[in-house]
Amino acid sequence: MITNNKSEQTMVERAAPKRGRLKSLAVAAAFVSIGLLASFQAQAATTWKIQSVWDAGTVGYDLFEEWANSMEEKSGGELIIKPYPAKSVAADNNGLFEAVRNGVLQGMNPFTLYWSGKIPATVFLSSYPAGPDQPHHWDIMFYSMGMLEKTREIYKKYGLFYVGPIQHDANIIHSKRPVNSLEDLKGMKMRVPGGMVAEVFQQFGVSTVSLPGSDIFPALEKGTIDAADYVGPAVNYELGFSQVTDYIMFGPPGVMSVYQPVDLMDLTVNLRAWNALDPELQQLVEDEVRNYSQKHYLTIQKRNIEAMKKFVAEGDTVTRLGQDDLEKFRRAAIPIWFNWASKDDDAKAILDIQIEYMMNPTMGYITEEDLKAAKGM
Template sequence: MDIQSRRGIIKAGAIGALAAPFVSNAQAAAGQTWKVQSTWDAGTTGYKLFEQWCNDFKEKSGGELTITPFAAKSVAADNNALFEAVKTGVLQGMNPWTLYWAGKIPASVFLSSYPSGPDQPSQWDTMFYGLGMLKMAREIYAKQGLMYVGPIQHDANVIHSKVPITSLAEMKGKKIRLPGGMVSEVFQQFGVATVALPGSDIFPALEKGTIDAADFVGPAVNYDLGFHQVTKYILMGPPGTMSIYQPVDLMDLTVNMGAWKRLSANMQAFVEDQVKGYSLTQYVAIQKANVDAMAKFAAAGTTVSRLGQSDVDAFRKAAIPVWFNWAKKDADATRVFKLQLDYMKNGVLGYVTDADLKGQKL
């Protein structure tokens, strides 16, 4: 990915936010503390980056806001509990994978990448910060008593397998851990038995052989989780594309609305800028770690396979009707997808044509 293009999108906020500590006013001097749980597992590259970002917040905010980080399952034991903990104020915030709320907020499947949709991080920053998708996301989350502060980039997802898989056809009959929503529905069309598991449960499931393969995030974190010990194969998209099903697996910072409103307007703006800056910092750090991790996987004897263009074409053909089915689940999903569809049809991207969409309507 072109890092410079992403830097250009967020430069104004990120440079200002990172250059100097926030200067608080007298009214806010007492400060507030947020407890924020991430879906990153403790000890992984992702959680270490998140933990450092949180721990630096008190100094950067001039003492006005302290953020205490928690790893996955530390306070809320699972994803449903995490959502409710933030909604009710047990936790003040969360750093989840946005896709996890597909069952609660159908539009959330369009707030992170999905099968054969926009597949570059810069495209997602453009939609959020240039085309109005951030405003939409905040309006949708406000209905749940939540403030969607902003997207956080980290990586694509790849599949680790105990058995060789080199094509979509070879997935038939395999039991594979995948996220829910659109991703599972598309893979099921190719005969995959999909299984939903949190990240911390993937290693034991692979070790015991209760699943044949598992999608999770990118090479760096997956190596941290020990996937090289229980699998020998990695499946990616064509050269230059790590994933065709979830190439930009966005996280976010979501905050309890009451906690958000207790911040001063200046502090709210500061937090937003910090999230933009952290998105770039985390993305670049994880991409570097991925490079190192691939060498470690190779040393462990892992074989990498890549899907061919015929697989990409078949996957897109299967995915498009699923896009529209999810877009019609409610009015919020429809309007977010409409923004993305217009972007994908625009000559800038040219991802889909009217011929591709024949027979589909919102």
């Protein structure tokens, strides 16, 4: 009996190390599986490089960077967006456009109007003189009236996918003397964007000049120009415009700008990169762009409110055009709208959507008589 017990004990003792080894092997196999899974997930993740036109250190870029970095977690690690500030990969706007088309970058966050020379329809994909002047007008046209689908159809011809608009701000005018009516513009030398905006202001006796943003302050300081358009109050205050002008021209109450009231940005990506995404991931990106648009807009508007208090405290005066002025401005602008739309079938298709909306009784911005006058009928 003793011998048998010893034998059984010996067998148990011999079996124990074997079970230990099997357990160790199982644990090791589990770690290998986890490692392989993590490796697979890392390989499966899609990485996009996206360059913004905002400079590093600006509120615009901080917001864009925060949004881009959030996408990895929101996508469960499936999409990683690496943000880049202005000029960091592509040195200029032309380079940015081509870098996205060619796949050097997978996407861009530009001001949509930048491409009016390359994609003529974009002149109507952000605000223009006396057009729809509230941010929600543009969201309605994009998301409820088919303008988003038409825009995507246009961009597809260039190997691009237009994900969606991003609300930004209005552009406003700072001047050395008060502008209380359109008549007060006559004889002024003003920095404005070229193209459609310049053409409309010229109808009211303005001598328009084109200057890069960095040249505006010295031109106002030296008196070589009387007034200048640029972006919204927050940025313009930081640029020191209160030091060289005394007046800020707005439209009627509730309208900051009659010529560029809703200056839209967007997210546009390489078409091949977009098509490579799973449909559920595509939908996530679209939804998050809409969320980002709201946060971007509201943050900048908060900064604008704070900046306007500073302008007023430093002696600047807000002047406003009246509703009659806005209607005169629109009548002068409408023929110029159609001039620009006649240059390109896609531009005309976009303007047609907007005309339908502006003629609807919910808007009432233009009438049949306005159209007849624009067409010389």
